[in-house]
Amino acid sequence: MPTIQITLIEGRTPEMRHRLISDVSAAAAQALEISVEKVTVALYEVPADNYGTAGVPRALA
Amino acid sequence: MPTIQITLIEGRTPEMRHRLISDVSAAAAQALEISVEKVTVALYEVPADNYGTAGVPRALA
Amino acid sequence: MPTIQITLIEGRTPEMRHRLISDVSAAAAQALEISVEKVTVALYEVPADNYGTAGVPRALA
Amino acid sequence: MPTIQITLIEGRTPEMRHRLISDVSAAAAQALEISVEKVTVALYEVPADNYGTAGVPRALA
Amino acid sequence: MPTIQITLIEGRTPEMRHRLISDVSAAAAQALEISVEKVTVALYEVPADNYGTAGVPRALA
Amino acid sequence: MPTIQITLIEGRTPEMRHRLISDVSAAAAQALEISVEKVTVALYEVPADNYGTAGVPRALA
Incomplete structure (x- = not known):
């Protein structure tokens, strides 16, 4: 304790x-x-296709 | 805000x-x-081996 | 499947x-x-003291 | 309900x-x-580079 | 490791x-x-208003 | 991006x-x-009854 989890774009x-x-x-x-x-x-690494703000995937931003 | 996290089977x-x-x-x-x-x-995409309901992995369901 | 988790300010x-x-x-x-x-x-509802962007808690923004 | 999420080192x-x-x-x-x-x-499987206690990644422990 | 997180209805x-x-x-x-x-x-305990399957909050099911 | 989530004992x-x-x-x-x-x-703040290592809730440790 504490447990910290970080989601970020892979790469x-x-x-x-x-x-x-x-x-x-x-x-x-x-x-x-x-x-x-x-x-x-x-x-937790996710591809740019799997993360987006304002409804726009990072892969397209 | 808000932050939405979705776990789904890969593919x-x-x-x-x-x-x-x-x-x-x-x-x-x-x-x-x-x-x-x-x-x-x-x-967050997970393989069918890593997700299950009722104790049964999706890969075997 | 899928499982959707949403974190938002309480209220x-x-x-x-x-x-x-x-x-x-x-x-x-x-x-x-x-x-x-x-x-x-x-x-998952969190108080405004517990959520922040750019290092600034929502409670102070 | 309940939803159980387990993070572990891949392998x-x-x-x-x-x-x-x-x-x-x-x-x-x-x-x-x-x-x-x-x-x-x-x-959720993560590589040993992506998990650490006491600030030390498992890959180096 | 591992870290296990369980979301359940409060009570x-x-x-x-x-x-x-x-x-x-x-x-x-x-x-x-x-x-x-x-x-x-x-x-992680959540109220029955905050959890639902098939689009129906547990509080109404 | 990144999104950081921290679980800790309330208080x-x-x-x-x-x-x-x-x-x-x-x-x-x-x-x-x-x-x-x-x-x-x-x-995410959780009570000491809701967090444990080695199978022992913090409230009893």
Whole structure:
């Protein structure tokens, strides 16, 4: 606790995804004044066909 | 806001997924009396081995 | 299948939430060319303190 | 109802995933004293680069 | 890992929710052949106005 | 995009939750090299009866 779930468009390098996990975990732990050991992060990558704002898929935007 | 997340069995064409994003966004905006610009949709496709009702994976149903 | 999850700021009337469930279910069924009986919707209401874009909680925006 | 969503590291066999769906559905139905027909399970598999505790991606742990 | 998220209609006793967490965790650990220490469960309770199948809110069904 | 969802035990002050939204948004934007305007965060607070690791609800731990 807490559990952090991040949905993002696929295509980032493993290094960028590792950094995302590391930096978001650290930020959450600091904001909540808890140990980073308590934080879990999962990334859900979706293709640009599967994500859209205002009804427009990212693949077409 | 709102954020809409849809889990579905993989295998639909990009065109069908685009239409799903578009139509669900429009329906949500109209029901909530907000601009469609405020609506975000993400689709999570899972294989038929990963989804089941009544304890039976779709792949076996 | 599909399962639709909608996160929204709390405060809508039950009637508006019922309409959201009904209209989004119908739109998804039509877009996916399936029976509406197959669609499940869950609404997750969060307070304005718990939702933000660009780092700004809705409660302060 | 209920809807159960399980995030796990990718790599399990289909047989193990089928058993996970079956056994978790049965356990939930029994604990809630409902029919297993009412239970839906979805599995979200993520690569080891996309999951981490304490800020450390599983791929590096 | 794994992270299990269960959405259910509100109204169960704490004892029933505790049993749900306990039994589902045990079932998942056994199915995946891992220690139960690795399993996390979160329950999301929603009112009957906020959940529906076939477009019909549970509150009206 | 990205959409960040954080599940945590209820009980934090609004100020702490605002800081969590702000700091996690900033960390994600920096790690992904995108504008913070693109980041959305939602917090889902659950009671200690509804969250558990190793099969033990937090309320009993």
